[in-house]
Amino acid sequence: MKILQNNLKLQHDLFKEEYNNKAVEVLNSGWYILGNEVSEFEKEFALYTDSKYCVGVASGMDALTIAFRMVGIKENDEVIVCSNSYIACVMGVTLNNGTPILVEPDEYDNLDANKIEEKITDKTKAILAVHLYGQSCDMDKIMDLAKKYNLKVIEDCAQAHGTMWKNKKVGSIGDIGCWSFYPTKNLGGFGDGGAITTNNEDYYNEAKVIRNYGSKRIHYENDIIGMNSRLDELQAGLLRVKLKHLDELNEERNRIANRYLSGINNDLIKPLLTRPGSNNVYHQFVIHSEKRDELIEYLNSYEVGTIIHYPIPPHLQKAYAYLGYKEGDFPIAERYAKEVLSLPMYNGMSDEELDYVIDKLNKFEG
């Protein structure tokens, strides 16, 4: 049985008619940039994330870049970032000429809030809380530190559509939430897209100006140097369709995850557990294994697809050689890069497929 790690075709097929109708509606409307679909999506997504405001942008990367710009990150400013984050998290800081200060992850594979304080200096301006794989960082500790040292908190929610910390939706807890609607995300579109959420009216207004060439109007009056980073009408329309189904889609992911959790019984494979205080929308179902590379090959031989999120931590990427890090500087992130594996996880995955993967996992001998 051939099983993909993710199945984007199914994502479309699940609500095919609704997507097709919306796409035709938008195409026939004659309005393709910054229209009704975008403004309605922004209202609906703000509501969904318990935020006052939402601004659609072109990608998660742009959301991060704009967020760090708005909180004033510039040369010589330091931003706390988890050492096993996705590269975009670090790029959002460095595209604003800031310096990422890497902090190791904890046993839930995201920012270890107990290791932040020792890295804070008088240059520290912000903390980036990346809610990796679908669960929340410890936002209580992060917000306490931010208050104590007067730091801004940006939440990277690209893998956490619907995730809650205690009784609050992520993306509404820090100063700014950054979202991606890349097709593989829980709220994935059919192309690139992203958004910013915030409760701060000033950030809301500024983000709308930055995304549109620094202009408050649609055309040709530019107050600041901005960028072209607009969510387009077609994506916004399609995302509105999917947003209506997001909770049921996340519930299905939980059902799949729970079947993995109760079914996997092999000392060589350790599923990542969820932090107390957080729920989990299982953007990925991640396991750790000291025999990870052998496991990939073994699963491959049964046509079971897997992906590593992520094989090279940011400090060892060529792009960041100038930061001067070397192997051994962040041993936990480096170990995780060698151990983690994302198993097949997608809406529409059948019990038969799941049980096949679980059976293969349990027969793995290293």
Ligand SMILES: *Cc1c(COP(=O)(O)O)cnc(C)c1O
């Ligand atoms: C996907 C992702 C991004 C980047 O989003 P794009 O829309 O692909 O630019 C940023 N951070 C995290 C954690 C992500 O998973």
